[in-house]
Amino acid sequence: MNNNKKANDAVDNDELTPEQARRQFIKKYGKLAAVTPLAVTALMTPKTSAAPKSCRPNQQNKHCPPESNGF
Amino acid sequence: MQHIPLNNTQLQLLVDGEQGLLFCHQRNTLHKLEPAGIALLLVMDAGVDKQQCIAQITNLSRQSVEDIESLYWLLSGLYHARFDADVDANLPPSNNEPLRQYRDSLYFEIAKRNAFRTDRCLASPQAKENCPEPELLWIRIAGLVFRLCCKHQRLRTELEQIFKPVSFLATDVAGCAEFAFEIKIGKHAPAISDAPDSESLQFEFYSQGKLIATELKFNQVAPVLIERIQILTYQASGFRFCFHGAALSENRKLLLLPGKSGAGKSTLTAYLAKRGFAVHSDEMIAFNDKFDALTIAMPIAIKRGAWAPLENEYPQLKHQPVWQLKDGRDVKYVWPDDDISQDTSTTFYSDCDSVYFIAPDFTTSTQLKSQAMPKEPVHSRQLTVIEMLELLIRGGYQVGHELSASDVKDLTNFMDSADRDVLSYCSSEQAFQYVKKILAEK
Known part of the structure; x- marks a missing residue:
């Protein structure tokens, strides 16, 4: 996790109380929000969990037609 | 990954650099949060009211109030485990749809197998009766036996070639299989099944006696069959x-x-x-x-x-x-x-x-x-x-x-x-x- 170590260092302080740590997290991520998308992305849900197939609907694959249901 | 404790015990937040993962216990769902979502969630979790949440994050991020408010509603749905929140699969909510579970997406053969613990010798015996031994192909993958009935000679020969390294004689597997497949020529096909123009025929694919794919051309059968075997193999594992x-x-x-x-x-x-x-x-x-x-x-x-x-x-x-x-x-x-x-x-x-x-x-x-x-x-x-x-x-x-x-x-x-x-x-x-x-x- 070398890429992320730096990002987490700002709030990696054992001497902080949980409340202080929380405030620091809010400040850090709040400021980062100025240059990052405002999104919540569903990764795993019962609706999206399905047998992986070569072509699935809405996969946005150049080889798969959009209407493909992959059986 | 760093775990950030929350007051809301129904949620689990992990951060990894600039992004976070939010697991919702009640919904059994996993979401990715960008920095604004992480900050907003932490403010929300501290018990701050809606207006103050939005004001605080708007101030820090310099994003518009409207954008932060939209994000607030999305996160609020997750935070309070509201099942109408449209964050499931980024699809519009459907109020009439029953709540799905992960096990719902297992193939019917597996669900049936899990429910009845079917003995491999009992799997669709009718298919065995309808198909004499020379028309059967026995395949063993990861300890599972698949029995394929195919009356179309040319297709069966081609499939035998594909599966040669994992094919067995019926006696090797005691004539028993967990999964029984059948490839049939479609009802509207020409009468002579082995006509030279096999490519013009249409085939139907049955698993455990149930039709699962239809209108398959000759050259589409193997890919469908292989995919079904691969999926059933891991789902049964x-x-x-x-x-x-x-x-x-x-x-x-x-x-x-x-x-x-x-x-x-x-x-x-x-x-x-x-x-x-x-x-x-x-x-x-x-x-x-x-x-x-x-x-x-x-x-x-x-x-x-x-x-x-x-x-x-x-x-x-x-x-x-x-x-x-x-x-x-x-x-x-x-x-x-x-x-x-x-x-x-x-x-x-x-x-x-x-x-x-x-x-x-x-x-x-x-x-x-x-x-x-x-x-x-x-x-x-x-x-x-x-x-x-x-x-x-x-x-x-x-x-x-x-x-x-x-x-x-x-x-x-x-x-x-x-x-x-x-x-x-x-x-x-x-x-x-x-x-x-x-x-x-x-």
């Missing part, structure tokens, strides 16, 4: 997670090639198979509870564009029949090693010391030249755990049971301990050299 991709190993090192279809996984797998790598699966990366990868002994599907580049490794490609995937792509099937019988026992590969996720991103040299920005022929980029997890999920995934906090924790820990790269390349040899170098470094 007691898997914890499955992702779309290939799994290989060499010298106790597990190499996983995940990604969307068309990224170059199968071609690279076939190439590496001729350079000392054992192929565990060409299509499905299925993990058990210990994150051992399941071995599914099946032929590799080589798409048309890779036939010529792989001709040296697989001279038999020249003479293989052409099959067609439902999306229209032409494929030929080859076994990594034609000379040996495949291991057909139940096997999870547990013998590895290190794991490498390498997501192939094959670009033809023509495509490379046409790109506006010059790019190195071989280029790799290290991915965070969340980036790789998202890539895995976008390629296609399935969870074997209701997702739990420990599933998420174990999966992220497993991925955290692995190497994670996306690899852009123009030839399989370039990718092989990169893989060799990476694997030798540890």
Whole structure:
């Protein structure tokens, strides 16, 4: 996790109380929000969990037609 | 990954650099949060009211109040476990739809098998009666026996060739199978089933007596059959997670090639198979509870564009029949090693010391030249755990049971301990050299 170590260092302080740590997290991520998308992305849900197939609907694959249901 | 404790015990927040993962216990769902979402969630969790939440994050982020308010409503739905929040799969909410569970997406054959613990000898006996022995093909994969009835002689002969390394005599498997398939000629087909123009026939595919695919052309049957076998094999294995991709190993090192279809996984797998790598699966990366990868002994599907580049490794490609995937792509099937019988026992590969996720991103040299920005022929980029997890999920995934906090924790820990790269390349040899170098470094 070398890429992320730096990002987490700002709030990696054992001497902080949980409340202080929380405030620091809010400040850090709040400021980062100025240059990052405002999104919540569903990764795993019962609706999206399905047998992986070569072509699935809405996969946005150049080889798969959009209407493909992959059986 | 860093765990951030929340007052709301129904949620679990992990952060990885600038992004976060939020697991919701009540919904059994996992979400990715960007920095604004993390900050907003933490303010919300401190018991601050809506107006103050929005004001505080608007102030810090300099984003518009409207945008932060929209985000607030999304997160509020997750925070209070409201099932009408439209964050499930980024789809519009449907109030009439019953709540789905992960187990709902298991194939009906598996659900039935789990419910009744059917003895393999009892699986669809009627199919056995309807099909005399010469018209049957017995296939054993990962300890499971599949019985295929196909009365069309030419098709059966072609399928026998494809499955030769995993085919058995009925006596070898005591005439019993877990899964019974039947390929029938469609009702509106010409009367003479073995007419020279087999290509004009339409076929129907039945599993355990139930019709699952219809209007299949002759050259579409094998891909459908192979996909069904692969999926049933991992679903019957007691898997914890499955992702779309290939799994290989060499010298106790597990190499996983995940990604969307068309990224170059199968071609690279076939190439590496001729350079000392054992192929565990060409299509499905299925993990058990210990994150051992399941071995599914099946032929590799080589798409048309890779036939010529792989001709040296697989001279038999020249003479293989052409099959067609439902999306229209032409494929030929080859076994990594034609000379040996495949291991057909139940096997999870547990013998590895290190794991490498390498997501192939094959670009033809023509495509490379046409790109506006010059790019190195071989280029790799290290991915965070969340980036790789998202890539895995976008390629296609399935969870074997209701997702739990420990599933998420174990999966992220497993991925955290692995190497994670996306690899852009123009030839399989370039990718092989990169893989060799990476694997030798540890």
